[in-house]
Amino acid sequence: MDNLRNDSFSENGPEQKDRRKLLVTGLGLAATSLLTPGSASAQTRPAGQSATAQQGTKQGRRKLGTLEVSALGFGCMNVAGMYNRPIDKQDAIRLIRAAYDRGVTLFDTAEVYGPFLGEELVGEALAPVRSRVVIASKFGFNVDLKTGAVGPGHNSRPEHIKRATEGSLRRLKTDYIDLHYQHRVDPSVPIEDVAGAVQDLIREGKVRHFGLSAAGGATIRRAHKVQQVTAVQNEYSIWTRDPELEVLQACEELGVGFVAWSPLGMGYLTGTVTPRTLLGPEDLRASMTRFTPEARRANWQIVELLQRVANRKQATPGQVALAWLLARKPWIVPIPGTTTRKHMEQNMDALALPLSTPEVKEINDGFARIRVQGARLNAELLAGIDIGAKLGTSSKGGQGMSPLP
Numbered sequence: 476m477d478n479l480r481n482d483s484f485s486e487n488g489p490e491q492k493d494r495r496k497l498l499v500t501g502l503g504l505a506a507t508s509l510l511t512p513g514s515a516s517a518q519t520r521p522a523g524q525s526a527t528a529q530q531g532t533k534q535g536r537r538k539l540g541t542l543e544v545s546a547l548g549f550g551c552m553n554v555a556g557m558y559n560r561p562i563d564k565q566d567a568i569r570l571i572r573a574a575y576d577r578g579v580t581l582f583d584t585a586e587v588y589g590p591f592l593g594e595e596l597v598g599e600a601l602a603p604v605r606s607r608v609v610i611a612s613k614f615g616f617n618v619d620l621k622t623g624a625v626g627p628g629h630n631s632r633p634e635h636i637k638r639a640t641e642g643s644l645r646r647l648k649t650d651y652i653d654l655h656y657q658h659r660v661d662p663s664v665p666i667e668d669v670a671g672a673v674q675d676l677i678r679e680g681k682v683r684h685f686g687l688s689a690a691g692g693a694t695i696r697r698a699h700k701v702q703q704v705t706a707v708q709n710e711y712s713i714w715t716r717d718p719e720l721e722v723l724q725a726c727e728e729l730g731v732g733f734v735a736w737s738p739l740g741m742g743y744l745t746g747t748v749t750p751r752t753l754l755g756p757e758d759l760r761a762s763m764t765r766f767t768p769e770a771r772r773a774n775w776q777i778v779e780l781l782q783r784v785a786n787r788k789q790a791t792p793g794q795v796a797l798a799w800l801l802a803r804k805p806w807i808v809p810i811p812g813t814t815t816r817k818h819m820e821q822n823m824d825a826l827a828l829p830l831s832t833p834e835v836k837e838i839n840d841g842f843a844r845i846r847v848q849g850a851r852l853n854a855e856l857l858a859g860i861d862i863g864a865k866l867g868t869s870s871k872g873g874q875g876m877s878p879l880p
């Protein structure tokens with residue numbers, strides 16, 4: 476990343492002051508955390524201590540198909556609100572730029588985050604370094620292109636994809652999207668038509684790579700026949716193993732990269748969402764059965780398992796959760812999301828904490844003895860996930876959720 480330092484956002488001035496301020500408030504937060512002393516020391520590790528180990532080395536990069544990105548991306552959903560209210564615009568821009576300065580080159584957003592707000596923030600934050608970053612966005616929820624109102628169901632009709640992409644390009648302040656995903660498989664549009672529409676956009680230079688989100692093996696294979704799929708983005712973490720059913724195998728066979736969404740279990744795996752944490756009405760997690768206080772209590776053994784490994788590495792459970800994903804396959808890229816600089820720095824530090832084979836085994840063996848309580852999404856969101864991308868509904872031998880042409 477040496478070349479990136481030339482246009483660092485935080486060479487001097489306000490960013491440095493912010494950094495000092497955040498380190499001070501960060502110490503206060505660490506003192507109130509539930510984590511053990513071993514992990515608290517990792518939380519307060521000076522920001523950037525391990526950055527040199529990653530920046531400028533291939534270790535800090537990964538390939539999604541032919542697209543090279545930082546080994547950890549930055550999820551930009553929550554700056555536009557999802558588990559929280561949207562954060563202040565200038566804070567969001569500073570945070571995204573700090574992630575870039577820290578070596579992140581993959582920034583993940585979507586038309587529906589906000590709606591529109593997520594893309595606007597990403598576009599404004601990254602405009603000065605546009606050519607040096609990979610911007611990933613998504614289309615396919617039923618978003619009114621004028622008002623941003625989100626209707627029920629999905630919309631991946633080819634003409635809608637093309638109009639939606641124009642809006643994304645405008646908000647992202649760019650004339651190309653590096654990686655454009657279909658956000659959800661549309662049960663009323665053949666995936667071949669979706670792949671064809673994105674292919675047209677690629678030919679016009681408006682999109683560079685095609686991605687699928689929440690897709691199962693059959694859909695990935697069908698789409699890939701029409702237009703090379705660069706990356707699949709599905710939920711994957713220690714407690715959400717659905718991609719192991721068939722999606723990872725399909726990706727490996729086809730040379731498609733895998734982007735892990737909610738790699739920190741929507742925050743739970745960091746140990747900071749305890750059974751007593753109050754989830755406000757604006758918090759999407761409150762609608763998920765995994766996040767009832769009872770489920771959070773029952774599932775706490777997973778955090779303890781991660782904490783045991785973390786203690787020995789002077790790390791945090793969240794860092795171990797990210798390191799576990801990074802250890803799965805060299806073409807897996809987790810995209811943790813956060814609204815704070817302290818957490819972003821801590822997540823990036825996970826790159827310097829690789830897990831040994833015995834540590835991975837310890838986590839896998841420990842997890843195999845735990846029965847996770849509660850579904851990973853609410854019923855409405857689960858219904859929108861492709862067959863084969865969720866446990867118990869394998870699309871092996873089937874066509875997936877998308878109708879045949």
Ligand SMILES: NC(=O)c1ccc[n+]([C@@H]2O[C@H](COP(=O)([O-])OP(=O)(O)OC[C@H]3O[C@@H](n4cnc5c(N)ncnc54)[C@H](OP(=O)(O)O)[C@@H]3O)[C@@H](O)[C@H]2O)c1
Binds near residue numbers: 584
């Ligand atoms: N394709 C899709 O359908 C889809 C679905 C969901 C998400 N995504 C993408 O994946 C990204 C990440 O997913 P996600 O936000 O659902 O889940 P996540 O990254 O697993 O967890 C995010 C939560 O963890 C907390 N957190 C982050 N780092 C932390 C740390 N070091 N210590 C303690 N808490 C920490 C955050 O709170 P703080 O803000 O307080 O740090 C936030 O509440 C999103 O931003 C989005 O880009 C895609």
